[in-house]
Amino acid sequence: MNKSKYYLGAIAALALLFVGCQQGANNSGKGALSSSAAEKVYVAPGEQDEYYAFLSGGYSGNLTVYGLPSGRMFKEIPVFSQFPTSGYGYSEETKPMLNTSFGFIPWDDAHHPDISQTNGELDGRWIFINGNNTPRIARISLSTFETEEIIEIPNSAGNHSSSFITENTEYVVAGTRFSVPVPQRDMPINEYKSNFKGALSFLSVDPEHGHMDLKFQLLMPGFNYDLSHPGRGKSHGWFFFTTYNTEEANSLMEVNSSQNDKDFIAAINWKMIEEYVNNGGGTKMPTNYAHNIYDEATHTGTTTMKKEVLTVDPLDVPGAVFFLPTPKSPHGCDVDPSGQYIIGNGKLSADLTVHSFDKMIAAINDKKFDGEAYGIPILKFEDVLAGTVKSGGLGPLHTEFDGKGNAYTTFFISSEVVKWELETWEVIDRKPTYYSVGHLMIPGGNSRKPFGKYVVAMNKITKDRYLPTGPEMEHSAQIYDISGEKMELIYDFPTHGEPHYAAGCPAELLAANSKKIYRLDENKHPYAVPNPADARVERKGNEVHIYMSTIRSHFTPDNIEGVKVGDKVYFHITNHEQDFDVPHGFSMIGQNTSELLIMPGQTKTSIWEPKKVGVWPFYCTDFCSALHQEMQGYVRVSPASSNIELSWSLGDD
Amino acid sequence: MKTIQLNYVSGSLFCMLLLLGCKNETSNSDSSLHTDTMGETQEQGQAFIENDVAVPNVLQIAIGSPDHTTLVAAVQAADLENVLVNAGPLMVFAPTNTAFDALPEGTVEDLLKPENKEKLALILKHHVTPGNYDKDFLKKFKQLGQASDLKTTVEIKDGEVYVGGAKIVASIPAGNGIVHVVDAVILPPAN
Numbered sequence: 001m002n003k004s005k006y007y008l009g010a011i012a013a014l015a016l017l018f019v020g021c022q023q024g025a026n027n028s029g030k031g032a033l034s035s036s037a038a039e040k041v042y043v044a045p046g047e048q049d050e051y052y053a054f055l056s057g058g059y060s061g062n063l064t065v066y067g068l069p070s071g072r073m074f075k076e077i078p079v080f081s082q083f084p085t086s087g088y089g090y091s092e093e094t095k096p097m098l099n100t101s102f103g104f105i106p107w108d109d110a111h112h113p114d115i116s117q118t119n120g121e122l123d124g125r126w127i128f129i130n131g132n133n134t135p136r137i138a139r140i141s142l143s144t145f146e147t148e149e150i151i152e153i154p155n156s157a158g159n160h161s162s163s164f165i166t167e168n169t170e171y172v173v174a175g176t177r178f179s180v181p182v183p184q185r186d187m188p189i190n191e192y193k194s195n196f197k198g199a200l201s202f203l204s205v206d207p208e209h210g211h212m213d214l215k216f217q218l219l220m221p222g223f224n225y226d227l228s229h230p231g232r233g234k235s236h237g238w239f240f241f242t243t244y245n246t247e248e249a250n251s252l253m254e255v256n257s258s259q260n261d262k263d264f265i266a267a268i269n270w271k272m273i274e275e276y277v278n279n280g281g282g283t284k285m286p287t288n289y290a291h292n293i294y295d296e297a298t299h300t301g302t303t304t305m306k307k308e309v310l311t312v313d314p315l316d317v318p319g320a321v322f323f324l325p326t327p328k329s330p331h332g333c334d335v336d337p338s339g340q341y342i343i344g345n346g347k348l349s350a351d352l353t354v355h356s357f358d359k360m361i362a363a364i365n366d367k368k369f370d371g372e373a374y375g376i377p378i379l380k381f382e383d384v385l386a387g388t389v390k391s392g393g394l395g396p397l398h399t400e401f402d403g404k405g406n407a408y409t410t411f412f413i414s415s416e417v418v419k420w421e422l423e424t425w426e427v428i429d430r431k432p433t434y435y436s437v438g439h440l441m442i443p444g445g446n447s448r449k450p451f452g453k454y455v456v457a458m459n460k461i462t463k464d465r466y467l468p469t470g471p472e473m474e475h476s477a478q479i480y481d482i483s484g485e486k487m488e489l490i491y492d493f494p495t496h497g498e499p500h501y502a503a504g505c506p507a508e509l510l511a512a513n514s515k516k517i518y519r520l521d522e523n524k525h526p527y528a529v530p531n532p533a534d535a536r537v538e539r540k541g542n543e544v545h546i547y548m549s550t551i552r553s554h555f556t557p558d559n560i561e562g563v564k565v566g567d568k569v570y571f572h573i574t575n576h577e578q579d580f581d582v583p584h585g586f587s588m589i590g591q592n593t594s595e596l597l598i599m600p601g602q603t604k605t606s607i608w609e610p611k612k613v614g615v616w617p618f619y620c621t622d623f624c625s626a627l628h629q630e631m632q633g634y635v636r637v638s639p640a641s642s643n644i645e646l647s648w649s650l651g652d653d
Numbered sequence: 654m655k656t657i658q659l660n661y662v663s664g665s666l667f668c669m670l671l672l673l674g675c676k677n678e679t680s681n682s683d684s685s686l687h688t689d690t691m692g693e694t695q696e697q698g699q700a701f702i703e704n705d706v707a708v709p710n711v712l713q714i715a716i717g718s719p720d721h722t723t724l725v726a727a728v729q730a731a732d733l734e735n736v737l738v739n740a741g742p743l744m745v746f747a748p749t750n751t752a753f754d755a756l757p758e759g760t761v762e763d764l765l766k767p768e769n770k771e772k773l774a775l776i777l778k779h780h781v782t783p784g785n786y787d788k789d790f791l792k793k794f795k796q797l798g799q800a801s802d803l804k805t806t807v808e809i810k811d812g813e814v815y816v817g818g819a820k821i822v823a824s825i826p827a828g829n830g831i832v833h834v835v836d837a838v839i840l841p842p843a844n
Binding site for chain 1: 703740771778
């Protein structure tokens with residue numbers, strides 16, 4: 001009897017031990033009374049957000065636009081992936097945007113968006129993003145919020161240390177994650193070591209229209225180039241890349257690329273290399289890559305295949321490339337707003353390594369080298385080290401800055417954001433994330449002038465954060481208020497695809513410049529219908545070109561006869577609306593492509609290859625007006641042998 | 654006989670309370686929209702998600718083992734539960750209760766004191782490798798880089814694998830890695 005009391009007591013003690021969790025709930029309750037988290041994220045109906053946030057879509061291939069602090073999604077911008085919602089990548093005008101040297105590639109893995117800068121501050125003209133899988137860089141207009149340019153990167157594979165820009169948008173930089181034979185050739189995989197190369201590409205950006213040009217490629221040793229960031233302020237003119245697999249392993253990387261205690265951060269003096277190539281340096285190498293440009297006036301993309309790339313051997317530009325030893329396979333490579341500190345986030349470590357730019361320059365000037373790798377001088381770790389952040393967390397990935405002397409680092413394994421102070425390297429605060437955070441973003445965080453009010457943590461794992469939706473769930477993001485000494489988790493929202501990094505800026509930088517309509521009188525599309533009277537149908541062999549216009553609530557023409565089975569029918573549709581937010585849609589029964597969504601003043605083209613005789617309807621897919629349901633038409637399709645003449649009409653009996 | 658049964662019962666309760674009790678707590682704070690302390694409580698996160706379908710993770714395996722009560726108590730004292738349920742992958746070398754008992758008397762009690770939390774966490778992290786390798790595969794290694802930021806040795810003696818001097822006596826695949834049961838505590842090398 002006594003004995004069983006004893007056991008019951010033990011069970012009760014265990015129970016008490018774990019009631020500790022419940023006390024947490026009580027604390028939460030108290031917090032509810034004393035906090036204003038809800039107020040902080042509440043943007044009342046009709047009110048607008050304070051910041052734009054552009055989250056990469058990862059394997060969606062796209063870029064999503066959100067508001068902060070509300071976490072509301074405003075738009076998904078198609079970039080590397082076909083997007084049936086608007087017809088991007090399906091319409092004749094946008095198909096060329098997805099051309100590559102491998103042919104038409106309708107998907108990619110979109111990673112690191114970065115907003116253009118002037119004098120180290122966000123200027124809100126364009127946003128760039130990299131396609132990781134079939135290496136590409138895209139430029140998106142921040143006035144139309146549409147993809148305007150995509151350039152393929154030759155000699156690159158796993159375009160991951162991209163697409164970061166220099167402080168006057170002189171260059172957008174694209175580094176290869178996987179080293180490969182350059183040029184590509186048939187060779188044994190196990191001869192990787194010392195034969196493969198890592199191409200770091202510098203794409204110049206035209207200051208007026210933003211057009212990119214692959215200016216030069218630096219052919220580095222065959223390491224993996226993971227992430228990068230530009231120098232700024234005093235370090236402007238340099239670019240820093242983290243490396244791993246300096247072992248140059250080609251199999252079971254998770255073991256073999258972690259053998260060295262330290263890998264490197266590669267410091268590249270791009271200004272010196274730019275001068276070298278401007279003076280005729282470098283070697284032209286035959287290659288083949290696509291350069292796709294979308295013209296806003298013609299509403300049309302065109303592809304140019306480029307056949308040559310200028311390569312630079314780092315050994316030919318002495319003093320331009322150095323290696324900074326950095327522990328534990330560093331992942332994120334981040335530079336503070338002053339340009340003085342370069343942070344290596346050692347993903348298999350607990351600590352962050354902070355290098356000093358001044359110390360690096362001093363060591364270079366004193367030629368204090370600790371050997372070399374493939375002829376590239378290695379600086380001494382102790383000579384360049386500014387400090388180590390002893391975080392106590394596990395698996396640091398990325399760091400952003402608030403512009404007030406603090407840095408914020410994500411820790412994947414310990415699932416938290418850690419706030420620490422530059423120069424003292426002391427940890428100030430840490431907050432858990434839900435769950436397993438990858439990137440984080442502070443608006444302007446990659447610039448001289450961050451806006452340190454919110455940090456958005458982008459988590460890799462969602463599990464129970466939202467109502468369950470089966471095994472596949474959208475990733476979760478969390479917003480922390482960082483205006484005080486301690487971070488405060490204020491909101492949780494689902495994201496689309498898998499965000500790898502994001503870029504943000506104050507709303508006023510973009511909102512006023514956001515385009516409302518395309519002017520019809522500026523439409524230079526070769527198949528545009530400037531006036532409904534010009535609407536017509538023309539036959540060229542088996543191609544039928546329908547020059548069609550739309551206005552609320554009809555198509556001109558809406559009855560078309562004389563089309564035959566076996567024809568290739570082009571619907572060239574011009575939206576004659578000149579009112580804000582009145583698109584028209586177009587869809588045709590049995591069409592082997594997506595719908596079109598045509599903005600006011602725009603022309604888009606869709607192909608239909610009718611296979612069956614009959615009278616087939618088309619209609620407007622966007623609820624455009626009170627008479628939207630009346631916005632429809634018919635195409636009569638006759639047998640291939642038919643002699644029926646082409647005819648078209650609107651409102652004829 | 655009776656004692657064993659009761660031990661078993663209290664062990665089960667131990668798990669249930671840990672997994673369910675804290676799950677309720679999470680729901681509470683989620684439903685109170687006003688709270689700013691959602692992130693403040695310790696016992697939140699992946700470790701406390703109810704999940705009876707997926708293959709148990711390394712933490713759940715340790716909790717479920719009657720031979721690892723000391724280890725589990727230590728993990729809780731060091732607040733490392735959430736680390737052990739991360740996507741990892743994680744390879745945990747799990748010393749048995751007997752292994753802890755072999756330490757000099759008073760060592761474990763000392764480490765469990767709140768003021769020694771950091772020291773305890775370091776020792777525990779020294780038992781974790783980011784990776785997932787079975788016993789045979791481990792024979793390919795000479796050393797492992799541990800979550801403590803320190804290295805530990807891998808040796809083969811008579812076909813058996815010793816990590817940091819501790820012998821692997823059993824291995825249990827986990828949902829987020831693998832648990833290798835070891836017969837000794839792997840102490841980090843002194844500075």
